[in-house]
């Protein structure tokens with residue numbers, strides 16, 4: 001299925017990442033959203049508030065992020081595609097409902113335009129400090145998907161992918177932008193609607209008397225029915241059986257929770273979304289994501305000018321982590337270098353997957369600005385020795 | 386020894402709107418929540434609401450379990466957040482009748498902010514608040530509604546804060562229908578719920594309900610029945626009473642009745658009327674993108 | 688002659704006594720017999736006084752009893768018989 005014509009602003013634009021993200025979500029079919037303003041994400045909802053009525057949808061500004069993060073799920077169960085947008089402090093408030101979406105298998109997108117933290121931190125300056133929160137932030141154990149764009153163009157393209165993956169796997173997808181990418185203005189090409197692939201809601205074709213809300217087939221993803229369609233849904237955040245009825249015992253927990261992981265881990269290959277540049281035959285590979293990848297690329301070019309064999313591996317999908325790829329890569333290189341705008345988060349996973357087969361170098365940064373490329377260059381040089 | 390009356394060939398009319406495979410409920414003997422469900426069930430049937438297009442949303446708590454016993458689209462959400470979830474349902478599908486059914490702690494403490502703002506927005510929802518004056522599900526801790534003279538597990542010496550007058554709060558915030566009954570007032574409650582189901586806008590019904598296990602036992606009531614008898618004794622019907630006069634004070638009459646019934650446009654009605662005037666401006670302005678490059682390389686000014 | 692009667696699903700009853708207390712004509716009393724859970728369900732001690740008003744049904748928090756009017760209740764008009772549904776197999780731990 002492709003995007004609806006009236007939702008897509010086909011053309012060549014000069015817009016920032018926040019705006020592009022909004023256009024991407026619209027193109028992906030989201031007409032309804034709930035939010036609460038917070039820098040540096042406000043442009044997304046401001047844009048959406050203006051755009052939504054023109055496509056027959058609406059934006060509601062709720063009283064806080066706790067509300068926004070569950071209002072959007074009401075919208076989804078009423079049959080719409082929906083999302084919310086926030087930054088650090090609001091993202092923390094949304095955690096309970098990310099868990100609710102994971103547990104109830106509510107397809108939706110949470111956009112986090114990351115800023116410096118903890119607490120109120122650096123409201124207008126970049127960081128990547130919410131990456132572990134994106135993976136583990138809500139209590140209990142669940143699995144989800146996190147995508148990280150590094151340009152306004154990708155804010156468009158990848159937010160379409162984010163919504164598509166949310167619908168395909170029935171999970172909340174984390175769209176992990178940062179202040180730089182959100183506020184950076186660049187050329188964004190929005191293709192014609194017919195060229196944009198959109199994953200429709202996976203609706204049941206069964207009549208109500210045969211339908212079980214959490215019955216799954218091959219790919220472990222249940223099919224959905226909506227409120228008002230006569231299915232008599234029972235949706236709960238409690239551990240539940242196939243009907244959706246609460247069933248709170250260890251046996252049911254074992255039936256449900258591992259499936260929430262497996263529906264994603266089974267698709268590991270599809271969810272290995274990276275951009276590799278000169279990784280084959282490299283001595284050193286810089287592994288990065290988001291805005292940091294653009295700085296890393298500068299360091300990689302400088303190193304190449306010095307004759308070093310260095311590659312760049314940009315993680316576009318950070319969670320699930322591209323484990324297989326790293327396991328294959330680690331023994332082939334002298335060092336894997338990971339700059340991040342945090343004190344070392346995703347590098348923990350890089351180190352785990354490297355299994356001691358290479359030297360993993362963390363280049364932490366507390367945020368507020370980006371790395372000095374020369375710091376990355378220096379690490380490359382040391383790693384290549 | 387007397388004999389038991391055996392089940393007959395008849396079915397209880399409320400079963401038409403209950404999930405009978407979920408009964409018996411988790412509720413304790415003498416808990417009033419189930420009694421309020423009877424009034425709700427009859428109100429649903431009397432209101433003529435299309436049950437296939439009616440959703441019920443609860444938060445967490447003993448009262449929050451109501452959604453799971455009613456044969457509608459049932460959503461058991463998170464603690465305090467039933468109203469925003471219900472808001473999303475209603476906005477994305479205005480055809481739905483959406484009812485929120487939850488506890489006093491859920492709706493007025495942790496979810497208090499949502500209650501205020503849903504009333505202010507005049508979101509088209511019916512909210513039923515089962516007020517057992519306690520956090521029951523977690524074991525009888527103090528709620529914002531626990532009377533000062535009562536004790537709870539977290540206020541063993543009594544509470545040092547005055548209890549919340551819920552009708553006054555939602556009235557002040559702009560609710561268009563506000564009533565209070567008790568589990569004793571089954572008929573009045575049914576009538577009130579029926580009336581409220583038929584009305585548009587933010588409607589709020591508080592129902593005092595016995596919690597013998599965690600409130601009653603601790604505070605001198607032998608059982609749920611003792612609390613029900615006290616409601617009967619202390620309740621005074623005062624329709625139209627100013628909501629600032631209906632605070633619940635230990636030993637004083639419990640004022641019940643319909644306090645507020647006003648009309649003002651609900652959120653979606655206002656949105657439609659305001660957007661109607663602007664819709665063409667928005668559409669003609671090229672949706673905020675002044676791109677005149679018509680797809681050619683170049684910058685737009687959006 | 689009684690104008691009404693009641694039906695009790697004894698296994699649902701939790702013995703709270705609401706129906707007994709609030710029957711306007713004092714038709715009911717809790718019986719001395721036990722149901723499987725150990726509660727005493729109600730029985731009619733003054734069946735002739737039952738008006739079938741269904742107040743007992745309105746009060747019963749466990750949907751275990753209801754009243755109906757015998758005069759109007761022709762078997763054909765009565766909804767199909769149902770077994771008292773089996774309790775859900777859910778192990779109902781309370782969430783806190």
Ligand SMILES: Cc1ncc(C[n+]2csc(CCOP(=O)(O)OP(=O)(O)O)c2C)c(N)n1
Pocket residue numbers: 445446447448449464487488489490491492515517519520521522523528782783
């Ligand atoms: C975020 C969160 N905080 C606390 C709890 C624990 N909790 C569950 S129910 C409840 C209180 C419920 O009180 P009320 O809404 O009055 O319902 P009742 O059980 O009295 O019917 C609390 C505090 C929770 N589930 N979630």
Ligand code: SF4
Pocket residue numbers: 411412413415416417418447448517521522595596597598599600
């Ligand atoms: S604890 Fe109280 S409110 Fe909860 S089911 Fe028991 S009596 Fe009812």
Ligand code: SF4
Pocket residue numbers: 691692693709710711712713714715736737738739740741742743744753754755
């Ligand atoms: S139907 Fe009415 S009169 Fe008969 S037992 Fe019930 S409450 Fe009493």
Ligand code: SF4
Pocket residue numbers: 699700701702703704705706707727728729746747748749750751752
């Ligand atoms: S009201 Fe219901 S639960 Fe209580 S005693 Fe009567 S039949 Fe039993």
Ligand SMILES: [Mg+2]
Pocket residue numbers: 446488489490515516517518519520521528
């Ligand atoms: Mg309570």
